[in-house]
Amino acid sequence: MLESVKQAKIGSIVPVYKEIYEEMDALEYFKKLSSYGNKKNSIFMQSNEKSFGSANPCLVVIGKDDDFEIIALNNLGKKFLNFIKKDFKFCDKATYSKGKIYGTLTPTRKSVAEEERLRLKTHMDIIRTIAFKFNPTTKPFMPYCGMFGMISYDFVNQIEDLPRNEEDIIKDPDYVLYFLDNMFIVEHKTKKTYFVANALVIDNNKEKTYKDCNKIINNYEKLMSKKVPKGKKPKKKELKISYDTSKDEFTGVIRSLKKHINEGDIVYAAPSRTTILNYNSEPLDLYSELKTSSPGNTMFYVNDGYGVSISSGATSFLSVLGDSEKSLELNIYTSKVPRGITEDEIDKDLDNKYEAMLKVDDNEIAYNTMLVDAARNDVARVSRPGTRYVDKLFTVDKLAKSQYFTSNVRGVLIENFDALHAYLATINFEKGIPKIKSMQLLRKLEKTKRSFTAGSVVYISPEKEMLSMTIEPIRVKKDKIYFGTSFRVFHNSNDEKEFKARDIKDAELLDAIKSAGGFK
Numbered sequence: 001m002l003e004s005v006k007q008a009k010i011g012s013i014v015p016v017y018k019e020i021y022e023e024m025d026a027l028e029y030f031k032k033l034s035s036y037g038n039k040k041n042s043i044f045m046q047s048n049e050k051s052f053g054s055a056n057p058c059l060v061v062i063g064k065d066d067d068f069e070i071i072a073l074n075n076l077g078k079k080f081l082n083f084i085k086k087d088f089k090f091c092d093k094a095t096y097s098k099g100k101i102y103g104t105l106t107p108t109r110k111s112v113a114e115e116e117r118l119r120l121k122t123h124m125d126i127i128r129t130i131a132f133k134f135n136p137t138t139k140p141f142m143p144y145c146g147m148f149g150m151i152s153y154d155f156v157n158q159i160e161d162l163p164r165n166e167e168d169i170i171k172d173p174d175y176v177l178y179f180l181d182n183m184f185i186v187e188h189k190t191k192k193t194y195f196v197a198n199a200l201v202i203d204n205n206k207e208k209t210y211k212d213c214n215k216i217i218n219n220y221e222k223l224m225s226k227k228v229p230k231g232k233k234p235k236k237k238e239l240k241i242s243y244d245t246s247k248d249e250f251t252g253v254i255r256s257l258k259k260h261i262n263e264g265d266i267v268y269a270a271p272s273r274t275t276i277l278n279y280n281s282e283p284l285d286l287y288s289e290l291k292t293s294s295p296g297n298t299m300f301y302v303n304d305g306y307g308v309s310i311s312s313g314a315t316s317f318l319s320v321l322g323d324s325e326k327s328l329e330l331n332i333y334t335s336k337v338p339r340g341i342t343e344d345e346i347d348k349d350l351d352n353k354y355e356a357m358l359k360v361d362d363n364e365i366a367y368n369t370m371l372v373d374a375a376r377n378d379v380a381r382v383s384r385p386g387t388r389y390v391d392k393l394f395t396v397d398k399l400a401k402s403q404y405f406t407s408n409v410r411g412v413l414i415e416n417f418d419a420l421h422a423y424l425a426t427i428n429f430e431k432g433i434p435k436i437k438s439m440q441l442l443r444k445l446e447k448t449k450r451s452f453t454a455g456s457v458v459y460i461s462p463e464k465e466m467l468s469m470t471i472e473p474i475r476v477k478k479d480k481i482y483f484g485t486s487f488r489v490f491h492n493s494n495d496e497k498e499f500k501a502r503d504i505k506d507a508e509l510l511d512a513i514k515s516a517g518g519f520k
Helices: 002-007 026-033 075-084 124-131 153-158 206-223 247-262 283-293 348-359 362-381 419-426 435-445 495-515
Strands: 012-014 017-020 042-046 050-054 059-064 067-072 093-097 100-104 146-151 175-180 182-187 192-197 199-201 241-243 272-278 299-303 308-312 316-321 327-338 389-398 402-412 456-460 466-470 474-477 480-486
Touching: 002 206, 017 206, 026 042, 026 050, 026 182, 026 206, 026 283, 042 146, 059 075, 059 124, 067 075, 067 124, 075 100, 075 199, 124 146, 124 175, 124 419, 182 206, 192 206, 199 206, 247 435, 247 495, 272 495, 283 299, 283 308, 283 474, 283 495, 316 419, 327 348, 327 362, 348 389, 348 402, 362 389, 362 402, 362 419, 419 456, 419 466, 480 495
Parallel strands: none
Antiparallel strands: 012 199, 017 192, 042 050, 042 299, 050 182, 059 067, 059 175, 067 100, 093 100, 146 175, 146 456, 182 192, 241 272, 272 480, 299 308, 308 474, 316 327, 316 466, 327 402, 389 402, 456 466, 474 480
16 A cells, blocks of 8 residues: 555545454444544444444534634644635635634625536535545545535525524534544454554655554554443433423414425425533443334434534435446435334234334325425436436335435536535435425524534545435533424314324433433
């Protein structure tokens, strides 16, 4: 690999890695790496196929409203900043000073054709400048390098003029994204582990760059033999729960939306309210509880310094993959029912009955149909003519304890668009129909800013590929937990039934929170 680094041009990424023929316990290893999840700027993600994590990314980019910061987190990050410091002249203001670049960028607003509108200046251009700065010499597997983090629901302000919420009780950024130059990866199917430290070729001191990569890999390997740290044992407290909006107030929100539906302004909307409760245990213990209660779900954990985000499951997946031609796929997950489990085994007959419940439910079919139509419209905005189609319709995906009603839409990305254009085109597509009018109404009716609720966790590769998962995460900030719960509002939706369904979902989260410890 040294020769590959020596031969690489300035501005290249050369993957340097070690392959180990052992399937580590990824969560146990992450506990060691991140000081039991308490280390700031630590990231972890798990799925059935693979798990990966890092606790020493070189760079983070953070933005809220028009302001942004790009912060070096170590010496490599400082070199990275110096390498890109002149690349932000498109911003209104960009200052390079003391290990960071900070400034402002007010998104451009023009009355132009839809395809041109996606190219107008936004904070996505800041993300794009960092994510695609280096050219990879090879792609050994995915992920191996790139940007990873969270983009909030409110990032839609970059391309749409929407009213502001009255309150911002969580006070989070609109996006937090890390450049992961190093990580560990556990491939569960092949039962292998990889330690990766990419060589970012910034100067001609290539032997030192390679040496630094090997040092990081050696540190990863040494950590395997270390003991797993123990989490703190909190004092027991009474559980206190509150909401940003009372049930009566929220019922009023639903009534207002139904009025707009009956008047023909919108067809459907997904309002949200925030649950707030005290918490004094380890966030990573809560992650473990959610993993136990939701086996098979894709999960993530991010300690970004402002707080900790934990999520299991998604409402949609966006992927943009490919080399010379990029394929776009948008997966929609609308509803779930349990698996037919009796005595810890799948009863096939009972499982089929639950599956049939989804397939014959008129409301679920109508809901899925509406979202598929919305997804078709958004995917078409960034797809070559004639390539957009529905690949899967009204199918059921089965996980260990749940099965989901799902459909997906595919297309081939227009050549002069990239994955970040696709993200903007499909952002918040499932939150209302028509999307813009619904979001305008939701902003006027909802009390508080959603933050990362109904936002996304994203991975952006140097090859301009992207994986995005729409989430409703639990947000842990000091001694408080916040999580949003979405409701579905149609012209004929049953409010009490909807509240009951959301109460069941909330109860599942509360059970996990209580099980994580710290409550009487």
